[in-house]
Amino acid sequence: MRIAAIDVGTNTAQLLIADVTGKRIERLHVAERFVRLGEGVDATGRISKAALRRLGDVLRDHRSVAEAHEVDQFVVCATSASRDATNRDEVIRFVRDETGLPYEILSGEEEATWSFAAATAPFRDVHAGCLVVDVGGGSTELVAGTNPSGHTPNAERSISARVSLNIGCIRLTERCFTSQPPAPNDISFARNAIDSALEHATLIASSRNDGALTVIGTAGTASALALVDTGPDSTIDPLNGSPHTLTSERVRHWREDVLRRSPEEVLALHPKAMEHRATVFPVGVMILDAVLEQTGASVLHVSPYELRHGLILRHLASA
Known part of the structure; x- marks a missing residue:
């Protein structure tokens, strides 16, 4: 079919x-x-x-x-x-x-479930705890699980907790930034909103206490960050690509870099990846950076699969 x-x-x-x-x-x-x-x-x-x-x-x-x-x-x-x-x-x-x-x-729970199933699908060696982060325009989905590789192709069975937070990159950019590059007060306003949302996400606290944690970014902001990190001549294959890895220091570097840039300067980093995304990308990177900081994770793994792949997994599960 x-x-x-x-x-x-x-x-x-x-x-x-x-x-x-x-x-x-x-x-x-x-x-x-x-x-x-x-x-x-x-x-x-x-x-x-x-x-x-x-x-x-x-x-x-x-x-x-x-x-x-x-x-x-x-x-x-x-x-x-x-x-x-x-x-x-x-x-x-x-x-x-x-x-x-x-x-x-989709409900927030359904979106989180099938984003998790898709994001973890390319990984064959994640047997301990993991956290999937999907920074969208209106919300950020966080899904925690254990041993998704052992549950392939039904990774949703490994999910232990999920939450949908109203801190998407469009929502917070419209709410917090009055200019771009944003003023220091605007950055603080956005960061406080992000930290407040994450502090109330109990799965973040439990993730910190579970030892080694694999953090996987999927879709929009994470995929765009991978492309920016590899440069405008990147050959990442959106159909058959492999996961891309950034250290937390590299994510922090890009957070600080894009917050200093105008939308035109953000666009110049990777014109294809930043098209129609340049104005909201800085907040998206702020969210990814905050998640890594809150969990203490040292690496962000960017999955080549996202919710549209999960929708097919969902269709198969219900067939």
Whole structure:
């Protein structure tokens, strides 16, 4: 069976086309389009008409690409922005009427579960504790587990705790930054919001007490950071790439670097990876840095797989 999975987040709508044979997934095509669906949602509580039009255009394009690949089934799921919007029912109707596609809004728990399953899938040697971090536009998902490699391909069985925090990079940029580069007071405001959210996440405290911990970053900010770290000539393969590793010192270096830059200067670091992301990337790196500091982890492993891969795993689990 050939499946097209679309993950509609706060910032992007990501497509994965894959052939599924039994429990084997062969990734054939990936695409990322920027929608900024969550623009203004933190302030107004609603997804705007302009954002809906952008979403419709992108989903029609994704559908056209998928149909050219002769897919058998579509799986379309949405996360934080759609989940938080007071007009979520309008969004579901709009997508159905304008694109003919299904539109399921995942709970924070479902998003965390399948982000974890996807993020840990490329790893074959994680048998102790691990923490998966997915910094999205509207929220940050944290999922703790033990021995995901021993539970492959059903890594969700290893999950011990999960939480969805309302500290996504778009949400906090809109809330905390009045200029870019941000003023010191804006940086302190954002960091206090991040620290407060993490301090109330009990799984962070338990992670600190469990000894050796593998921290895995997945999707948006983490993937973009891997590309920035390897440079604009990076040959990271989004279909078949291997995990990328950054030390905590390297993450801290990039945090300090991007907070000193204007959006144009952030964009210049890696024009492709930073397109439509440059203004919110600094807060995303702040969140990753804070997670490493709170857990005491010395390394961030960046997974090449993310929620759209998890949506196919979820489909298989329910088949």
